[in-house]
Amino acid sequence: xxxxxxxxxxxxxxxxxxxxxxxxxxxxxxxxxxxxxxxxxxxxxxxxxxxxxxxxxxxxxxxxxxxxxxxxxxxxxxxxxxxxxxxxxxxxxxxxxxxxxxxxxxxxxxxxxxxxxxxxxxxxxxxxxxxxxxxxxxxxxxxxxxxxxxxxxxxxxxxxxxxxxxxxxxxxxxxxxxxxxxxxxxxxxxxxxxxxxxxxxxxxxxxxxxxxxxxxxxxxxxxxxxxxxxxxxxxxxxxxxxxxxxxxxxxxxxxxxxxxxxxxxxxxxxxxxxxxxxxxxxxxxxxxxxxxxxxxxxxxxxxxxxxxxxxxxxxxxxxxxxxxxxxxxxxxxxxxxxxxxxxxxxxxxxxxxxxxxxxxxxxxxxx
Amino acid sequence: xxxxxxxxxxxxxxxxxxxxxxxxxxxxxxxxxxxxxxxxxxxxxxxxxxxxxxxxxxxxxxxxxxxxxxxxxxxxxxxxxxxxxxxxxxxxxxxxxxxxxxxxxxxxxxxxxxxxxxxxxxxxxxxxxxxxxxxxxxxxxxxxxxxxxxxxxxxxxxxxxxxxxxxxxxxxxxxxxxxxxxxxxxxxxxxxxxxxxxxxxxxxxxxxxxxxxxxxxxxxxxxxxxxxxxxxxxxxxxxxxxxxxxxxxxxxxxxxxxxxxxxxxxxxxxxxxxxxxxxxxxxxxxxxxxxxxxxxxxxxxxxxxxxxxxxxxxxxxxxxxxxxxxxxxxxxxxxxxxxxxxxxxxxxxxxxxxxxxxxxx
Numbered sequence: 205x206x207x208x209x210x211x212x213x214x215x216x217x218x219x220x221x222x223x224x225x226x227x228x229x230x231x232x233x234x235x236x237x238x239x240x241x242x243x244x245x246x247x248x249x250x251x252x253x254x255x256x257x258x259x260x261x262x263x264x265x266x267x268x269x270x271x272x273x274x275x276x277x278x279x280x281x282x283x284x285x286x287x288x289x290x291x292x293x294x295x296x297x298x299x300x301x302x303x304x305x306x307x308x309x310x311x312x313x314x315x316x317x318x319x320x321x322x323x324x325x326x327x328x329x330x331x332x333x334x335x336x337x338x339x340x341x342x343x344x345x346x347x348x349x350x351x352x353x354x355x356x357x358x359x360x361x362x363x364x365x366x367x368x369x370x371x372x373x374x375x376x377x378x379x380x381x382x383x384x385x386x387x388x389x390x391x392x393x394x395x396x397x398x399x400x401x402x403x404x405x406x407x408x409x410x411x412x413x414x415x416x417x418x419x420x421x422x423x424x425x426x427x428x429x430x431x432x433x434x435x436x437x438x439x440x441x442x443x444x445x446x447x448x449x450x451x452x453x454x455x456x457x458x459x460x461x462x463x464x465x466x467x468x469x470x471x472x473x474x475x476x477x478x479x480x481x482x483x484x485x486x487x488x489x490x491x492x493x494x495x496x497x498x499x500x501x502x503x504x505x506x507x508x509x510x511x512x513x514x515x516x517x518x519x520x521x522x523x524x525x526x527x528x529x530x531x532x533x534x535x536x537x538x539x540x541x542x543x544x545x546x547x548x549x550x551x552x553x554x555x556x557x558x559x560x561x562x563x564x565x566x567x568x569x570x571x
Numbered sequence: 572x573x574x575x576x577x578x579x580x581x582x583x584x585x586x587x588x589x590x591x592x593x594x595x596x597x598x599x600x601x602x603x604x605x606x607x608x609x610x611x612x613x614x615x616x617x618x619x620x621x622x623x624x625x626x627x628x629x630x631x632x633x634x635x636x637x638x639x640x641x642x643x644x645x646x647x648x649x650x651x652x653x654x655x656x657x658x659x660x661x662x663x664x665x666x667x668x669x670x671x672x673x674x675x676x677x678x679x680x681x682x683x684x685x686x687x688x689x690x691x692x693x694x695x696x697x698x699x700x701x702x703x704x705x706x707x708x709x710x711x712x713x714x715x716x717x718x719x720x721x722x723x724x725x726x727x728x729x730x731x732x733x734x735x736x737x738x739x740x741x742x743x744x745x746x747x748x749x750x751x752x753x754x755x756x757x758x759x760x761x762x763x764x765x766x767x768x769x770x771x772x773x774x775x776x777x778x779x780x781x782x783x784x785x786x787x788x789x790x791x792x793x794x795x796x797x798x799x800x801x802x803x804x805x806x807x808x809x810x811x812x813x814x815x816x817x818x819x820x821x822x823x824x825x826x827x828x829x830x831x832x833x834x835x836x837x838x839x840x841x842x843x844x845x846x847x848x849x850x851x852x853x854x855x856x857x858x859x860x861x862x863x864x865x866x867x868x869x870x871x872x873x874x875x876x877x878x879x880x881x882x883x884x885x886x887x888x889x890x891x892x893x894x895x896x897x898x899x900x901x902x903x904x905x906x907x908x909x910x911x912x913x914x915x916x917x918x919x920x921x922x923x924x925x926x927x928x929x930x931x932x
Contacts, residue, residue: 239893245898245899246898273893273894274896275889275892275893276892276898276899277899279851279854280849280851281845281849281852281854282639282840282845282846282854283854283889286639286886286889287889287893289632290629290633290889290893293628293629293632294629294893294894295628305849308756308847368752368850370752399736400851570736570737570740570741
């Protein structure tokens with residue numbers, strides 16, 4: 205691993221070119237070792253699977269010029285700090301930490317390895333210049349799911365399996381509910397908290413609890429396919445969505461999986477590794493969504509009526525074009541107080557700190 | 572034909588040889604598993620057992636980490652071993668560990684932002700009390716209502732986990748954390764932190780406590796009447812009763828000690844390596860300590876070595892998982908094999924294998 209730091213100025217650059225391109229440009233790396241820290245197994249079929257697809261895309265793109273390493277099932281706590289340190293010691297140039305709970309460990313280890321770049325998914329702390337954060341606007345996809353849920357429910361009861369009551373999850377619940385209510389004023393939402401990102405047994409239990417309550421559309425903010433597997437047992441009565449990954453396997457199609465939110469991390473990973481290679485790498489805080497292609501909507505199956513499908517696709521296109529924001533006022537908070545005035549759209553700051561339900565959702569956020 | 576013959580008394584040689592044999596067998600079976608996964612078995616075993624100690628790139632970091640990882644395991648396992656010897660089965664150390672951490676963090680955060688260093692010892696006491704209290708539930712239920720302490724202590728782990736989640740989201744949540752679950756970072760509050768005592772050694776107060784507890788338990792078992800009672804109750808319950816050992820008192824005592832030590836481990840973890848109360852603060856030390864206790868033959872010195880070995884498989888396993896792209900499930904299976912082989916070859920302590928000719932009927 206070679207790190208060129210003093211090649212500044214035209215003369216040096218010319219010299220470098222004369223050397224037959226053997227020397228990289230200022231601070232660019234010839235070969236990059238990329239590390240990934242995963243919260244679940246790469247075979248979870250959802251969140252971690254999708255990050256790993258991004259990792260494999262980096263390998264595909266750069267071939268011999270990159271080396272990819274990863275570690276699965278890293279607990280979000282003291283063990284994460286060790287896993288990160290060991291990865292940095294092993295010579296990684298850039299490490300992606302792909303779960304919210306790695307926020308403090310990422311910043312702590314970044315302080316000790318100023319030459320290594322750290323990229324933390326879904327967090328907000330950038331305590332050191334070598335820490336960047338990246339996230340995706342999943343709530344945009346939730347709006348489309350909510351629309352479909354509101355149109356498709358027969359019991360007027362829709363459900364949501366929450367992982368942890370953090371803003372990212374709460375904004376998904378709100379977006380889902382708002383768009384279901386908009387097309388179906390009778391719709392009611394039940395939220396079950398699993399308090400885990402990946403635990404198929406708990407996720408299945410949560411899905412069962414919702415189905416027992418009469419819920420017939422389930423959205424999940426957890427990482428496995430277990431909620432879909434539970435929905436599949438009802439013989440078409442209950443539908444759900446692919447979460448984080450397309451989950452478009454034949455057993456789940458055309459129902460219960462009627463569409464999906466796909467986290468498309470590959471372009472971002474490739475861009476960041478590329479930046480490290482050509483020396484243009486800089487600290488960022490990225491929050492892209494459907495317009496930037498970070499959030500994709502998976503195929504909408506034939507289980508969804510054609511008109512509903514057309515409306516869902518129209519909403520996707522409007523979000524992509526920037527003409528529609530899923531949080532457009534008037535929207536009140538659960539307690540009836542005003543949040544967004546008529547026509548106003550939610551500022552990012554409000555979303556990133558969201559700790560309230562919107563009006564109409566019954567129940568409390570655990571606290 | 573092979574035949575098992577019961578030994579008149581357990582073999583002392585095998586008692587110490589079985590853990591070593593179990594490790595060797597684990598390496599062989601694990602090697603086969605790694606080979607089937609398409610990895611070089613020798614390299615995998617070397618990465619797990621050798622690299623954390625001697626790899627020039629990592630060892631200076633991994634070696635101290637062994638202590639960090641082994642500290643809580645040893646602390647909990649020593650406590651459990653006392654009860655196990657007396658036939659008192661505290662399976663819920665994980666819950667006591669959680670409660671110790673919650674009590675300690677609760678006391679510390681209630682006094683925030685106090686700056687006197689006296690907060691730390693106070694938190695240690697609170698941690699010990701929390702773990703002890705949680706262990707007293709199964710102990711009292713057993714002595715009063717004759718419930719099964721295995722079930723009660725185990726189920727209380729799940730109760731503790733829910734309390735932990737509720738604390739992270741409610742009472743102990745960091746008011747400056749932007750609504751995210753988890754307490755303030757105790758590791759960053761000087762009066763409450765449990766930092767590395769000597770930089771680069773991994774030594775924190777919890778590791779010191781683990782060493783002290785190993786020595787104390789050794790002395791207790793060898794020199795103290797209580798140690799004698801514990802051993803007697805386990806080996807000959809009736810004789811113990813005749814000797815005046817009250818089973819109820821012993822239960823309360825053993826459960827109390829193991830709970831207190833687990834609570835203490837939780838306290839040192841939450842103020843040190845973990846840093847904060849969070850929903851997934853516990854990572855299974857309380858359960859792994861059961862393996863450590865048995866791997867160490869319920870002997871304090873044995874537990875010290877077993878704790879270090881277990882820590883080695885964890886840290887080596889992590890290295891192997893990202894350096895060789897081994898799935899984490901394979902590492903867990905590898906650790907599971909260790910307990911499996913230990914229990915299997917334990918047979919040799921009490922039985923000997925005899926060759927027997929088949930008799931013609």
